Amino acid sequence: MFNNKKNSNSYMESxxxxxxxxxxxxxxxxxxxxxxxRIDGTINGTLKTSAKVVIGKDGKVEGTLDCNNADIEGVFSGKLLVQGLLTLKSTAHITGEVTTQKLAVEPGATFNASCTMEPGSNPMNNSKKEKSV
Known part of the structure; x- marks a missing residue:
């Protein structure tokens, strides 16, 4: 009678x-x-989470951000480590050092950073490597 499936973000599902x-x-x-x-204020330091981080238009992070996925509309300065998808909205201002698996940049975003794109740990990729060795 009741359906327990709800349309929610991954942090709620887990x-x-x-x-x-x-x-x-x-x-x-x-x-x-x-x-x-969800950051609409300011963080000066290190933020580490295994979930998603959203930096709103008024949000500002200076330091290190280590997360699973990130959507940035505000300001980030420092070291950004994203395991999955990093999305930079048109109002984003990024400076520093970025490491991510996937990057999406909307027109208008400011991206003044060194960027390294590394594949994440994918069990399918690992099993193919083991078989070919």
Whole structure:
């Protein structure tokens, strides 16, 4: 009678919570979480999560960001490590060093960074390598 399937983001499907850094909030230091983040304030330091991070238009991160996926509309400066997809919206301003598997850049985004694109750990790719050796 009831369908338990809901249209939700991956952080909700895995039972992880969504964290929000609101406009006007500044965090100085390191943050580690299993849940996703929506940043409309400022983080100065390191943010590490196994989930998705969204930096809103008013959001600003200076330091290191290590996450699964990221959508950036605001400002990022520092070292950005994204295991999956990094999406830069038209209002994004990125400076520093970027490592990601996939990159999508909308027209208008500012991207002044060194960028390394590395494949993620894909079991299908690993099994093919083992068979060919």
């Amino acid at each position: 039972g992880k919570s969504q964290n929000r850094i609101s406009h006007g909030t500044t965090i100085d230091g390191d943050v580690v979480s299993e849940g996703g983040f």
